[in-house]
Amino acid sequence: MPLSLGLVGLPNAGKSTLFNALTNAGAAVAAYPFTTIDQNVGMAMVPDARLDRVAAIVQPERVIPTAIEFIDIAGLVEGASHGEGLGNQFLGHIRNVDAVAMVLRCFANPDVTHVYGDVDPVRDIAVLDTELCLADLTVVERRVEKLKPQARAGEKAIQSELRLLERVQAGLDAGTPARWQGLSPDDASQLGAISLVSDKPVLYVANVGEDTSPGDPAAVAVENYAREHGAVAVRVCAQVEMELAELDPDEAAEYRADLLGEHEGGLARVIAASYRLLDLVTFLTTTGGKECRAWTIRRGTKAPQAAGKVHTDMERGFIRAEVVAFPDLDAAGGFAALRERGLLRLEGKDYVVQDGDVIHFRFAT
Numbered sequence: 001m002p003l004s005l006g007l008v009g010l011p012n013a014g015k016s017t018l019f020n021a022l023t024n025a026g027a028a029v030a031a032y033p034f035t036t037i038d039q040n041v042g043m044a045m046v047p048d049a050r051l052d053r054v055a056a057i058v059q060p061e062r063v064i065p066t067a068i069e070f071i072d073i074a075g076l077v078e079g080a081s082h083g084e085g086l087g088n089q090f091l092g093h094i095r096n097v098d099a100v101a102m103v104l105r106c107f108a109n110p111d112v113t114h115v116y117g118d119v120d121p122v123r124d125i126a127v128l129d130t131e132l133c134l135a136d137l138t139v140v141e142r143r144v145e146k147l148k149p150q151a152r153a154g155e156k157a158i159q160s161e162l163r164l165l166e167r168v169q170a171g172l173d174a175g176t177p178a179r180w181q182g183l184s185p186d187d188a189s190q191l192g193a194i195s196l197v198s199d200k201p202v203l204y205v206a207n208v209g210e211d212t213s214p215g216d217p218a219a220v221a222v223e224n225y226a227r228e229h230g231a232v233a234v235r236v237c238a239q240v241e242m243e244l245a246e247l248d249p250d251e252a253a254e255y256r257a258d259l260l261g262e263h264e265g266g267l268a269r270v271i272a273a274s275y276r277l278l279d280l281v282t283f284l285t286t287t288g289g290k291e292c293r294a295w296t297i298r299r300g301t302k303a304p305q306a307a308g309k310v311h312t313d314m315e316r317g318f319i320r321a322e323v324v325a326f327p328d329l330d331a332a333g334g335f336a337a338l339r340e341r342g343l344l345r346l347e348g349k350d351y352v353v354q355d356g357d358v359i360h361f362r363f364a365t
Contacts, residue, residue, distance in 0.1 A: 006094030
């Protein structure tokens with residue numbers, strides 16, 4: 001499964017505009033609330049210059065980047081968890097995402113209505129977090145009521161889960177998202193079945209205007225908030241990025257440099273921030289002249305489990321991995337030169353895959 005991000009935000013924060021910029025999917029965009037009525041799901045290929053370089057060396061028939069899935073749901077408003085607006089009915093769609101991207105309006109535009117009348121992204125974060133907490137509270141309360149009879153029967157595992165749920169319930173009731181409740185890995189695993197939205201890692205996306213300065217107070221407030229809470233923030237001008245997504249990549253890069261003074265696209269920044277947030281790395285595989293491909297894994301993944309991303313048979317029958325670091329392959333210009341220099345390594349089951357590794361897995365069928 002690809003990495004997945006759920007886009008949440010207030011109406012007219014620019015979620016669907018950002019979604020279009022990221023996926024080129026053509027979701028409806030307008031200057032009034034609740035343009036998104038159904039969830040939008042789109043895939044974006046992750047740009048990776050290393051994959052392009054390996055492909056140039058190998059000259060394969062197919063080049064397949066790793067992908068990221070974006071889910072855009074209707075704008076959340078105060079009271080969404082109790083049926084206000086449209087967002088609550090779609091929160092279930094993002095319960096299984098890897099992370100939540102909060103799209104925060106940091107641009108002023110009198111032609112685009114703001115549901116609260118003024119730009120204040122930190123206030124908007126509080127509204128969104130409250131609604132996520134209240135939505136989770138409903139799920140937790142339902143689970144608590146279901147477990148109480150079993151706990152009275154003396155089932156210790158159920159009693160342990162019930163105590164945890166009641167602790168989380170108290171935190172949610174006080175407005176504390178599950179991700180701020182100091183849950184241990186064991187706690188998170190025990191809660192995994194109910195997929196709490198407020199327990200997801202959060203990427204804060206400051207959606208700025210075309211002429212926003214580096215010191216813009218709204219964008220800086222988002223960045224400071226993220227830093228104070230140990231999270232990640234990224235600035236994107238969604239409107240410009242959506243327009244540039246329709247251009248040829250070279251032409252888009254030129255316009256981006258002229259308009260925004262940037263050399264990296266919004267997609268690349270959002271993905272890089274998502275990878276930092278989730279502690280992800282990319283490894284590459286190549287099968288002779290047939291295919292070059294990129295794969296995303298958690299940092300710390302060992303070789304057999306990385307092989308399982310390619311095919312489950314590879315993990316079950318893993319023998320060894322032939323590994324080369326991308327900089328070595330780039331400098332050598334080919335696998336033959338790598339072997340001559342002794343830079344192609346054989347690694348076993350305990351090898352931890354590193355970002356940029358180019359790997360060929362040996363396995364028994």
